[in-house]
Amino acid sequence: MPDDALKEQVKEATDIVAVIGQFITLRKRGNNHIGLCPFHTEKTPSFNVHGDRGFFHCFGCGKGGDVFTFLMEHEGWTFPEALKYCADRAGIRLPERSHDDDAQGKRRQEVYDALALADEVYRRALFATSGKVALDYLKNRGFKEETLRRIGIGYAPPPFDTLTKTARARGLRTQPFLSAGLMLESKQGDQPYDRFRHRVTFPIHNLSGKVVGFGARTISPDDQPKYLNSPETEVYHKGRILYGLWTAREAIRKADRAFVVEGYLDWLTMVEFGVDNVVAVSGTAFTIDQAALLGRFCKRMTLIFDADSAGQRATLRGIDIAFNAGIGVDLAVLPAGDDPDTYLRREGRARFDELVAKAPGIIEYRVNMARSGSAPFDFLAKERLAKEFVELANKIQDQTRRTAFLSEVAERIGLPQGQLKVETPAIRPTAPVPRARQSAYDGSRQLQEAQLLRLIVEDRDCALTAKNELLSSDFMFRIHRPMFDSLIRSVDRGEVKASPTELGTSPEEVAEWARILVLPMDINAARAGFIKTVRSLIARRVRTRQGSDYKRQFDDGGIDAEARARLLGEHGQQLRSSFADNRKPKPSTSEPEEPDTAD
Ligand SMILES: [Zn+2]
Numbered sequence: 265m266p267d268d269a270l271k272e273q274v275k276e277a278t279d280i281v282a283v284i285g286q287f288i289t290l291r292k293r294g295n296n297h298i299g300l301c302p303f304h305t306e307k308t309p310s311f312n313v314h315g316d317r318g319f320f321h322c323f324g325c326g327k328g329g330d331v332f333t334f335l336m337e338h339e340g341w342t343f344p345e346a347l348k349y350c351a352d353r354a355g356i357r358l359p360e361r362s363h364d365d366d367a368q369g370k371r372r373q374e375v376y377d378a379l380a381l382a383d384e385v386y387r388r389a390l391f392a393t394s395g396k397v398a399l400d401y402l403k404n405r406g407f408k409e410e411t412l413r414r415i416g417i418g419y420a421p422p423p424f425d426t427l428t429k430t431a432r433a434r435g436l437r438t439q440p441f442l443s444a445g446l447m448l449e450s451k452q453g454d455q456p457y458d459r460f461r462h463r464v465t466f467p468i469h470n471l472s473g474k475v476v477g478f479g480a481r482t483i484s485p486d487d488q489p490k491y492l493n494s495p496e497t498e499v500y501h502k503g504r505i506l507y508g509l510w511t512a513r514e515a516i517r518k519a520d521r522a523f524v525v526e527g528y529l530d531w532l533t534m535v536e537f538g539v540d541n542v543v544a545v546s547g548t549a550f551t552i553d554q555a556a557l558l559g560r561f562c563k564r565m566t567l568i569f570d571a572d573s574a575g576q577r578a579t580l581r582g583i584d585i586a587f588n589a590g591i592g593v594d595l596a597v598l599p600a601g602d603d604p605d606t607y608l609r610r611e612g613r614a615r616f617d618e619l620v621a622k623a624p625g626i627i628e629y630r631v632n633m634a635r636s637g638s639a640p641f642d643f644l645a646k647e648r649l650a651k652e653f654v655e656l657a658n659k660i661q662d663q664t665r666r667t668a669f670l671s672e673v674a675e676r677i678g679l680p681q682g683q684l685k686v687e688t689p690a691i692r693p694t695a696p697v698p699r700a701r702q703s704a705y706d707g708s709r710q711l712q713e714a715q716l717l718r719l720i721v722e723d724r725d726c727a728l729t730a731k732n733e734l735l736s737s738d739f740m741f742r743i744h745r746p747m748f749d750s751l752i753r754s755v756d757r758g759e760v761k762a763s764p765t766e767l768g769t770s771p772e773e774v775a776e777w778a779r780i781l782v783l784p785m786d787i788n789a790a791r792a793g794f795i796k797t798v799r800s801l802i803a804r805r806v807r808t809r810q811g812s813d814y815k816r817q818f819d820d821g822g823i824d825a826e827a828r829a830r831l832l833g834e835h836g837q838q839l840r841s842s843f844a845d846n847r848k849p850k851p852s853t854s855e856p857e858e859p860d861t862a863d
Contacts, residue, residue: 341369375443711783733798
């Protein structure tokens with residue numbers, strides 16, 4: 265089918281590691297890449313991406329598939345959207361019709377297009393004559409033109425119909441602009457009008473690099489509110505986007521640390537001063553999703569906030585969240601009256617670096633605050649603080665980290681070690697117990713079958729031998745039987761299947777294939793042992809059959825005791841010789857998981 269061919273062409277031209285690497289940090293391990301799964305919460309990576317085979321699989325939650333599946337699951341896109349995204353990346357032109365039967369994807373694409381057009385209009389306006397007032401404002405605040413251009417800062421001109429006119433001139437419908445939150449419906453029922461007017465605009469990108477909304481700051485002191493933001497739309501979910509992450513993620517990855525500030529301008533100043541690993545929370549409190557998002561790119565974050573108590577409270581709320589995402593948190597407190605913008609401009613980068621280098625961790629910070637407060641740091645104060653920390657510790661899922669955390673608390677507060685204990689059992693991880701362990705295949709028998717299936721996938725000769733010599737009932741593990749059957753059917757049809765989703769016909773099978781395909785094994789050595797394995801399976805079949813033949817005769821009431829004794833002797837002889845022919849690997853101490861016949 266041409267559509268399948270197109271899909272394959274795009275898939276082949278797409279580097280799945282690069283695409284998924286945009287959303288999480290992947291590290292190379294052997295032939296694969298691993299990272300923290302974006303679909304469930306975990307602290308040790310069980311999310312595998314197989315670049316050469318073009319699929320991903322998570323041993324923690326079982327999610328898996330190809331690059332399209334990833335984009336659909338992660339970004340909530342339809343298949344045509346995912347296809348188009350990859351095709352665009354690879355420079356492959358898709359026929360127009362590919363969007364025809366995808367109303368949702370088509371509508372969303374129009375919303376993205378509207379946002380991209382607005383971005384273009386705003387950016388151009390900042391450097392046009394009409395934008396001089398905005399450009400002067402930004403330059404007076406100390407921003408260089410080069411930074412503004414690089415970040416894509418723009419200007420929404422004063423008229424109510426800048427975008428309306430542009431849309432009309434290009435023959436575009438206004439509905440997508442309304443859906444994108446760029447235009448508002450007029451109460452009089454006339455033309456919709458522009459939301460952002462006479463404001464500096466900060467484009468907000470998602471992790472696939474698309475503009476999903478804008479933050480807009482007033483440039484005249486009379487205009488209220490100071491910041492106007494895009495509303496939540498079907499492409500912009502505030503809690504799940506961190507401002508600036510798209511621009512900053514490489515720097516964050518490299519530094520393994522992120523600075524978190526509270527506004528667009530602070531963010532821009534940091535970037536202007538060469539602090540590139542920075543994101544901003546804007547318009548929302550710090551959410552779990554945002555902390556988890558950051559945790560995909562670094563292990564440490566430094567919250568920078570001003571000394572006024574509102575700022576402290578607002579930011580402290582995010583701390584237990586970050587803790588649970590497995591991120592270390594430092595707090596850099598600026599002098600009273602300062603924000604990152606004023607501080608950097610007055611004190612300079614070197615002083616700023618000193619300040620953040622000395623930023624205390626959460627425990628030190630809280631203890632310092634209690635010590636420097638007006639109340640004495642006595643037994644009661646210590647008890648209160650200890651209680652607060654134990655509550656925080658209750659939320660830490662990882663036991664080692666929890667213990668380390670509490671021992672630091674005890675040390676800093678000045679309590680004997682071991683006195684602090686979590687009050688309730690730590691919350692169990694939301695994810696199932698890591699299934700990664702299962703990939704080791706406890707039973708040697710199970711491993712043998714898995715390796716056999718792997719060889720049939722990898723090697724044409726082995727596949728043909730298996731097809732001629734083996735039966736699905738030769739497999740002891742029930743799940744391997746249908747897997748073998750459908751594999752042999754596709755061998756028959758000459759199909760080449762290589763990924764778990766292509767090979768498996770149920771989620772369980774897909775998961776098992778994913779385990780088998782990443783099994784660490786020396787294919788050449790395994791190939792050499794292939795025939796031996798096949799022989800041992802056949803011998804086992806014969807044994808079982810003979811066994812049941814003997815059993816049938818034995819159970820036959822017609823035979824006498826002497827005949828029975830002879831039968832037993834014969835059977836024993838046969839068993840011994842068949843074992844001698846096919847010396848089995850030493851029996852494993854652990855029982856196979858799922859044997860349905862006893863040897
Ligand atoms: Zn997962």
